[in-house]
Amino acid sequence: MKSAVIVFPGINRDRDMAMALARFTGRAPQMVWQTETELAPDLDLVVLPGGFSYGDYLRCGAIAARAPVMAAVRDAARRGVKVLGVCNGFQILIEAGLLPGALMRNASLHFVCRRVHLRVENNETFLTRKLGRGDIVQAPVAHGDGNYFAEPATLRALEDEGRVVFRYVDGTNPNGSINDIAGIINRDGNVIGLMPHPENMIEGLHGRTDCAPLFESLVSA
Amino acid sequence: MITEALIRQHGLKPDEYERFRKLIGREPTLTELGIVSAMWNEHCSYKSSKKWLRTLPTTGPCVIQGPGENAGVIDIGDGDAIVFKMESHNHPSFIEPYQGAATGVGGILRDVFTMGARPIAALNALRFGAPDHPRTRRLVAGVVAGIGGYGNSFGVPTVGGEVNFHPRYNGNILVNAMAVGLARTDAIFYSKAKGVGLPVVYLGAKTGRDGIHGATMASAAFAGDAEEKRPTVQVGDPFTEKCLLEACLELMASGAVIAIQDMGAAGLTCSAVEMGAKGDLGIELELDRVPCREDGMTAYEMMLSESQERMLMVLRPEKAAEAAAIFGKWGLDFAIVGHTTDDLRFRVRHMGEVEADLPIKELGDQAPEYDRPWLKPRHPAPLDLDDIRPPNDLGHAILMLMGSPDLSSRRWVFEQYDHVIGANTAQLPGGDAAVVRIRHDKGIALSVDVTPRYVEADPFEGSKQAVAECWRNLTAVGALPLAITDNLNFGNPERPEIMGQLVMSLSGIGEACRALAFPVVSGNVSLYNETSGISILPTPTIGGVGLIADLSRMATLPFKREGDAILLIGPHGQHLGQSLYLREIHGREDGPPPPVDLVQEKRHGDFVRRQIGLGVLTAVHDISDGGLVACLCEMALAGNLGCRIDLPRAFGHAELFGEDQARYVATCRPEQVEAIILAAKAAGVPASWIGSVTGNAVAILGLATVPLTQLRSAHEAWFPAFMAGEI
Secondary structure, eight states, X not given: OOEEEXXXXXXXXXXXXXXXXXXXXXXXOEEEETTOOXXXXXXXXXXXXXXXXXXXXXXXXXXXXXXXXXXXXXXXXXXXXXXXXXXXXXXXXXXXXXXOSEEEXXXXXXXXXXXXXEEESOOSSTTTTTSOTTOEEEEEEEESOOEEEOOHHHHHHHHHTTOEEEEEETTOOSSOOGGGEEEEEOTTSOEEEESSOGGGSSSGGGSOOTTHHHHHHHHHO | OOOHHHHHHXXXXXXXXXXXXXXXXSOOOHHHHHHHHHHHSHHHHOTTTHHHHTTSOOOOTTEEEOBTBSSEEEEOSTTEEEEEEEEEOHHHHHHSHHHHHHHHHHHHHHHHHTTTOEEEEEEEEEEEOXXXXXXXXXXXXXXXXXXXXXXXXXTOXXXXXXXXXXXXXXXXXXXXXXXXXXXXXXOOOOSOOOSTTOEEEEEESOBOSTTTTHHHHTTSOBOSOGGGGGGGSOOOOHHHHHHHHHHHHHHHHTTOEEEEEEXXXXXXXXXXXXXXHHTTOEEEEEGGGSOBSSTTOOHHHHHHOOOSSEEEEEEOGGGHHHHHHHHHHTXXXXXXXXXXXXXXXXXXXXXXXXXXXXXXXXXXTTOOOOOOOOOOOOOOOOOOGGGSOOOSXXXXXXXXXHTSTTTSOOHHXXXXXXXXXXXXXXXXXXXXXXXXXXXXXXXXXXXXXXOHHHHHHOHHHHHHHHHHHHHHHHHHTTOEEEEEEEEEEOSOTTSHXXXXXXXXXXXXXXXXXXXXXXXXXXXXXXXXOEETTEEOOOEEEEEXXXXXXXXXXXXXXXXXXXXXXXXXXXXXXXXXXXXXXXXXXXXXXXXXXXXXXXXXXHHHHHHHHHHHHHTOOSEEEEOOTTHHHHHHHHHHXXXXXXXXXXXXXXXXXXXXXXXXXXXXXXXXXXXXXXXXXXXXXXXXXXXXXXXEEOTTEEEETTTEEEEHHHHHHHHHHHHHHHHTTOO
């Protein structure tokens, strides 16, 4: 499988993501700088990793969503290439219009880094096919702006169409997200965004390996 | 015209000014006065502490670079080097907690990546005033948010630290930040300039008017006017720092860098002088070329600005274009602002005028040095144990202790720090030491420690204890302790009793480091920590690094399995002097601190590390604040498993809460008990079976039983309730 990791200034989980992709796909992903205007034509997966692109000095993800490389990412998404945004990457996908809704400041107004429990709500996606529907996995979150919101019509569509991929459960919603939403997928089924960091829970060193099946899903897709 | 008032404003003593005037043979310009005040203040020159710092052991088989550079460097094998240092940002954090703490983190990260290392971990040691002091809550909130705000955005995991409260920090909090980086042993970068006529390059953020005289402020006591000093605090920009990190590492890999120095305290002045003085070269600066954020900045302002996220480098001229391209990519300013000379002068030109022309060596490594008078501290009176009556309800005492400000869970704090970024964090906050993987099975352990109430009672023993506890914490996870950085926070050294604390403390640190083969490779001295004549508790914070060769054998503190046997390694406790129990339950802070027998410390620790390496221990935790009981409670809470402790009948509160040193609690499978105790005996280490992991309460037979649910709510409740203003 051929993957690329998009790097904007201020992104800081690019190395974590690259390590995880290399571990599961058997080859290092291409690291693509934000000024590139084209992506390799044979990519299977584009990942927007976590961090603080452009310092998050405007709305999180707003500046990155307008960087040159995003035209190529949009184009790839249109062609059906799988796109995954994690944390800041999720915020960028929303700001770029590739996913609906908004990610607001955490309800606590604090940055929060802790493990949460996620229920797999849809196991027919490219990120969850190795898991069962209703499975509960643990994953760390680390963000200040992960409070997902969408207006009623969008929210209804997301829920009715099974496009909520992960939901915080067991009282672990860390940010006040509406309907406990932790991750969603687009209507075409090839763009996923989530706030938790699966790349930080895949090997014994991380204390648990709950998120290994997510990467196994990516590879098998 | 340099007036007496002007000299005083610059923090120079009359005799220091006189010395300077004689040195240059004329009256200085205002810019020169600013430069010398920046170089000769306590913060930059270590003029009160230098004589005593020299007594510390700074060499050892693993030491690549000891004190004197941006950070210390040690060799951890396989071509890997660990670069680390701790530094204080006390005064700025008291004035403006968010920015003060944030720029403290930024400064120490820069020290580490200036040497060619990618930061892989950050830690901090924080001391606040009494919880009921009206300022404390706001300071805690601001400092924690500032540390998180900078470190999280920069992208370094903040993996450990300490947070404590004491009324003696009411007017002067402590924010000590430690950064740890990974480099290759053959690619370490130094600040010593080499070669004449080479370009001196400025890079990073633009220079503004912030932080002017920050280092001078940090070299004086507050007199209740802290609020007015807010403009001397810098403003941090972690995004620029992250770009600066990536740009510097790219530039270093390109082979363009001859020497590099970050602009920290006293900004452009200090960095240029240090690079020149260390390399026995002169430096000439053209200030017209310095990238400025504001119009009309004077030479004086540019030389003293402490704007953040800036670096100074000496570059290979043939690589200048390549370097400019790298900095352009990261959106950072890059300008050739001067060159090296062979005349040992520090010359500054601005708008056609020579604003400063000073001898560079005397400014830098030949700054004044003092042998200040000091008084030997008095030994505290011994504690009369008969004088302390055990409480009727020991269970209640345990709950109070575990829910006290200094022993309660720090979850509220560490959840605001990203501690998992990097994907290499092997031990989360809450363990004895943080552990970060280097690669494959190799990792390092990190810990910051000091118990200021011990140091206050006896600076010599208390400082030995700080080193010993750090060594013990590293040992408790199975690491071999390698080296330390120290951050010496004291009051006004012009007072002989404070100077006495510093002298005795350094003597204690030195003795412990020698006995434990634990050299000091970097550090920072922060003096004048007092407000309106009230000085802080003497706080020599010790930050240690240890090596774990095989992470699969790393020890952790949670109880693991029902039925495991619990062993006490080391003797039973009896020392209640200066214990947390004495303070929290009896409201007394007296007696001598627990003495540290360094030979015993080493013997017990080496034994524990060997057993961890053999893989026979299932959990390990060192005994410190709160004694045996606090240790057991922490292991039980972390593992969500209770224990049943069976102590000899005559035992009481001294055995439960004594803070005697060189002790650990460990667990193992019951069938291993005999072999471990025999091995301990052979090694000359006291070891005894004290109970088993079982049930859902911490039960100490005949003395107290505390259900885990109650223990957990007491332990978790205090911090969030305090921050919410409910206490």
